[in-house]
Amino acid sequence: MRAAASTIAPARRARRARFLPWAPLLTLGVMLGPVLAGLLGTLAPALGYMPALGGIGVSVAPFEQLFAWPGLPRAVALSLGVGLAATAVSLVIVVLICAGWAGTRTFGMIERLLSPLLSVPHAAAAFGLAFLIAPSGWIVRGLSPWGTGWEQPPDLLILQDPAGLSLIFGLVTKEVPFLLLMTLAALSQARPAQSLRMAQALGYARVTGWLKTVFPLVYRQIRLPVYAVLAFSMSVVDVAIILGPNTPPTLAVQVVRWMNDPDLALRFQAAAGAVLQLGLVVAGLGLWRLMEMTVAGLGRRWIASGARGHRDVDQGIRRLALALGATAAVAVIAGLAGQVVWSFAGMWQFPDLLPDGFTLRNWARHGPRLAGPMAETLIIAATATGLALLLTLACLEAEHRYGLRPATRALWLLYLPLIVPQVAFLAGFQTLSISAGVAGGRLAVTLAHLVFVLPYVFLALADPWRAWDRRQDIIARALGAGPDRVLWAVRLPMLLRPVLTAAAVGFAVSVGQYLPTLLVGAGRVPTLTTEAVALASGGDRRVIGVYALAQMAAAFAPFALAVLLPRLMWRNRKGLLNG
Amino acid sequence: MIRQIMTSLAALALAAPLAAQEVVPDPTDWEGVTGAAEGQTVYWHAWGGSNATNDYIAWAGDQVEARYGVTVEHVKLKDTSDAVSRVIAEKSAGKDAGGAVDLIWINGENFAAMKEQGLLFGPWAEDLPNWQFVDVEGKPAVTSDFTVPTEGLEAPWGMAQIIFYHDTARLAEPPRSIPALLDWARDNPGRFAYPQPPDFVGSTFLKQAVMELTPDPSVLTEPVSEASYEAATAPLWAYLDALTPHLWRSGAAYPQSGPRLIQLMNDGEIDLALSFNPNEPSNAIANFELPETVRSYVLDGGTIGNASFVAIPYNANAKEGALVLANFLMSPEAQAHKSDPAVWGNGTVLALDQLSEEDRATFEAIELGVATLAPDELGDALPEPHPSWMVRLEQDWTARYGVGQ
Numbered sequence: 001m002r003a004a005a006s007t008i009a010p011a012r013r014a015r016r017a018r019f020l021p022w023a024p025l026l027t028l029g030v031m032l033g034p035v036l037a038g039l040l041g042t043l044a045p046a047l048g049y050m051p052a053l054g055g056i057g058v059s060v061a062p063f064e065q066l067f068a069w070p071g072l073p074r075a076v077a078l079s080l081g082v083g084l085a086a087t088a089v090s091l092v093i094v095v096l097i098c099a100g101w102a103g104t105r106t107f108g109m110i111e112r113l114l115s116p117l118l119s120v121p122h123a124a125a126a127f128g129l130a131f132l133i134a135p136s137g138w139i140v141r142g143l144s145p146w147g148t149g150w151e152q153p154p155d156l157l158i159l160q161d162p163a164g165l166s167l168i169f170g171l172v173t174k175e176v177p178f179l180l181l182m183t184l185a186a187l188s189q190a191r192p193a194q195s196l197r198m199a200q201a202l203g204y205a206r207v208t209g210w211l212k213t214v215f216p217l218v219y220r221q222i223r224l225p226v227y228a229v230l231a232f233s234m235s236v237v238d239v240a241i242i243l244g245p246n247t248p249p250t251l252a253v254q255v256v257r258w259m260n261d262p263d264l265a266l267r268f269q270a271a272a273g274a275v276l277q278l279g280l281v282v283a284g285l286g287l288w289r290l291m292e293m294t295v296a297g298l299g300r301r302w303i304a305s306g307a308r309g310h311r312d313v314d315q316g317i318r319r320l321a322l323a324l325g326a327t328a329a330v331a332v333i334a335g336l337a338g339q340v341v342w343s344f345a346g347m348w349q350f351p352d353l354l355p356d357g358f359t360l361r362n363w364a365r366h367g368p369r370l371a372g373p374m375a376e377t378l379i380i381a382a383t384a385t386g387l388a389l390l391l392t393l394a395c396l397e398a399e400h401r402y403g404l405r406p407a408t409r410a411l412w413l414l415y416l417p418l419i420v421p422q423v424a425f426l427a428g429f430q431t432l433s434i435s436a437g438v439a440g441g442r443l444a445v446t447l448a449h450l451v452f453v454l455p456y457v458f459l460a461l462a463d464p465w466r467a468w469d470r471r472q473d474i475i476a477r478a479l480g481a482g483p484d485r486v487l488w489a490v491r492l493p494m495l496l497r498p499v500l501t502a503a504a505v506g507f508a509v510s511v512g513q514y515l516p517t518l519l520v521g522a523g524r525v526p527t528l529t530t531e532a533v534a535l536a537s538g539g540d541r542r543v544i545g546v547y548a549l550a551q552m553a554a555a556f557a558p559f560a561l562a563v564l565l566p567r568l569m570w571r572n573r574k575g576l577l578n579g
Numbered sequence: 580m581i582r583q584i585m586t587s588l589a590a591l592a593l594a595a596p597l598a599a600q601e602v603v604p605d606p607t608d609w610e611g612v613t614g615a616a617e618g619q620t621v622y623w624h625a626w627g628g629s630n631a632t633n634d635y636i637a638w639a640g641d642q643v644e645a646r647y648g649v650t651v652e653h654v655k656l657k658d659t660s661d662a663v664s665r666v667i668a669e670k671s672a673g674k675d676a677g678g679a680v681d682l683i684w685i686n687g688e689n690f691a692a693m694k695e696q697g698l699l700f701g702p703w704a705e706d707l708p709n710w711q712f713v714d715v716e717g718k719p720a721v722t723s724d725f726t727v728p729t730e731g732l733e734a735p736w737g738m739a740q741i742i743f744y745h746d747t748a749r750l751a752e753p754p755r756s757i758p759a760l761l762d763w764a765r766d767n768p769g770r771f772a773y774p775q776p777p778d779f780v781g782s783t784f785l786k787q788a789v790m791e792l793t794p795d796p797s798v799l800t801e802p803v804s805e806a807s808y809e810a811a812t813a814p815l816w817a818y819l820d821a822l823t824p825h826l827w828r829s830g831a832a833y834p835q836s837g838p839r840l841i842q843l844m845n846d847g848e849i850d851l852a853l854s855f856n857p858n859e860p861s862n863a864i865a866n867f868e869l870p871e872t873v874r875s876y877v878l879d880g881g882t883i884g885n886a887s888f889v890a891i892p893y894n895a896n897a898k899e900g901a902l903v904l905a906n907f908l909m910s911p912e913a914q915a916h917k918s919d920p921a922v923w924g925n926g927t928v929l930a931l932d933q934l935s936e937e938d939r940a941t942f943e944a945i946e947l948g949v950a951t952l953a954p955d956e957l958g959d960a961l962p963e964p965h966p967s968w969m970v971r972l973e974q975d976w977t978a979r980y981g982v983g984q
Binding site: 050051052053054070071074134135136153155157159160161162241245246247248257260261262263264346347348349350351359365427430431432434435440519522523524526530531533534535536537538539540541542543 | 622626627628629630652654655661669671672673674679680688691775777827833835838841843845846866868978980
């Protein structure tokens, strides 16, 4: 027996060894082509090179035109301001909620709310919010005319305000659930209960104790998702068009406008704008890093000071955090409810709180047409997420077993698709897919989605994976388990929550892809999102409501699984929860 | 005859580099075209934001499938430029045949750009059998797309004209000229909005205004020149400077598209709006998107009109199928179906006096929508200015009003 086992084991190891050590390189190889093509497709026209449109030289003219655009300073300031503000506000809300409520019954309720909140597509949440807070929106309708005296809506600049406040609000409502989900995944590796108990035993108030003992550990794990939120908030287009200012808009929106302009010469300027946007996101990340260091320095001094925190202040902060979080959640849920009502609405005018009549006509018209795109959406999302998960786990496990840090470090390249505006990035990407002859089918679309899904899966999983306590590996190995057995029987079950979370995020990212699906699929792979975006351009809130609900349904199940499955599976294995 | 030979020769010359790979369809040999088209799938890239439009496209696809064995797939776009991007990307990648786009719904600047970049197949439109019914004389827009000669590179399939609409329950007597609009806006601040240029409805509002205000409208049909631009547009900027403070949100924010105006009207935020589709208010009423009291009208001096076209990219995969579809779209039957407000309510490109008795009767039997103007109420459409004016107007508008200064 023993002899047989020892002869099998090396062979097995050898076979494994062929795949795992190469995983980071393989991942880079798979992704590098599209990413570099996308980058080239952005850089070359920015420097005036695009033979298909008659640009064959190299010049700085596109940048000169870009800098001559009178709206540039404001657009740049707006992008930077909105991105930093939305990220900071979201992070503060999430941290204070966790500090004040983690481990309580209330926190359990918050957790259950997460999956529906996360599965609402960004654009749908923005439409919902717009109908909520507009001067002719649901809130004003509820108060008019009896409370406000308004027979017709007031001419107030709430949506599209020049400072971008509604845009920040809209982004915060969607980023708070995302960061909370990431934090939950991270918390399972940070043993918050033990630290908090210790802090409270030493007389620290709850929030103060959490911030001083748990937060430093957690933030290290959620840093990448926070960066992703910052990059996303700075370069988001659909939400910014619905809620953001437009005289001028953010830089990313302006790039899309130029890209869509019938005047093809503007595409060079658009490419230059995309390069500037890339620089802007990098600068934004740099600023954030500076803020991180400042806060860390101040925080260390605060921790060393030994201040215990006041119980009353502490209670105030807890309530405030809950109120802010609840506002964000209510905004999304009420917005969604608005869409549900619209999808059944007959005539519905200001100041009526509800439609004159309800009709099934919209569902009867569009419902049967949802089946095909829904199936396509689910197949593509499942495949792309599965591939992304496989590559990510292989990379991380290779890093763990073979110490391949340098190779995984090069994986930062994978994050490029998140920080370059899609509309410019995809031009080169599309050209590559056509040259490679893979354009126009489900496979091509799935691979294109992978480029955008993988970074999210990677950033959602990498830090929790690395934060796993290696002593457990040593103990398991000492008990005779091989590295594979440790992976399958110990590490994956313990990290089930971050793995499922990463998968759910990846799935939702795939469901939401519009441009990659359209451009790489040559329009021949209709998904819920491509249908929804095309129909939404007609502005009928009833149709938008139907498709928003369908998109939400597609993304809901994975989020629900990520939140509920670990609880079920850990019910009798509580020890796995906190290491 | 000579013309036909010339166009065939031109087609041959244009297609020469591709000849090694594929047989170029010859629209003058119609039987050859329909024969080759059978079994093809045509990917028609067309704006997909309206139920009426989408249903009509689906109907046309069914008809062409039943009659010619050509399958039509509607690729629903939010923006025509997405299809243009696709063709550019294919050209960049050297894919000069077997492209993904077979037919594009297009006009104006997009057409001018594709034509200039050599991205279109043709000429073919004027060789189609149903071209004989097209009202070339009565509707100059069908061969002159924003003053750019179509030269057979695109086939007309619908007419559009600017109309204004208002809710009679809130506004009984709307302003009927551009100057009157300013006076009305002064008395009713915040109740009018136009989409932000370069949205095409917004840009068309600028063109409509400049045509009515400029001292000599004839310069607008020529490409813009520095000498003429200043004098021609000075009254427009003076007008907009006066109008902007009285716009919806005082001009600090603009609606981002034409359909958004319907929402704003229904929400009671504005009392006056405009559209490029004379039947849009009727469609919106039927769809519960606007109250039944909404009516439309045109300005006393007439409003700008243009035609919509379909074009075939130079590297289209199913050119024969696309030709068959384009020809069907110009048929009296398809045009009559499209004119029916219960279907779409889009104006026809055909000359009714060139149709058979029977076809003409079909057209005349169509009942107009409640908020749709009859052809004589619409009047003769004013021609679009040269596209170069639109580019300059959009740039200047952005510098003056679009960047918050």
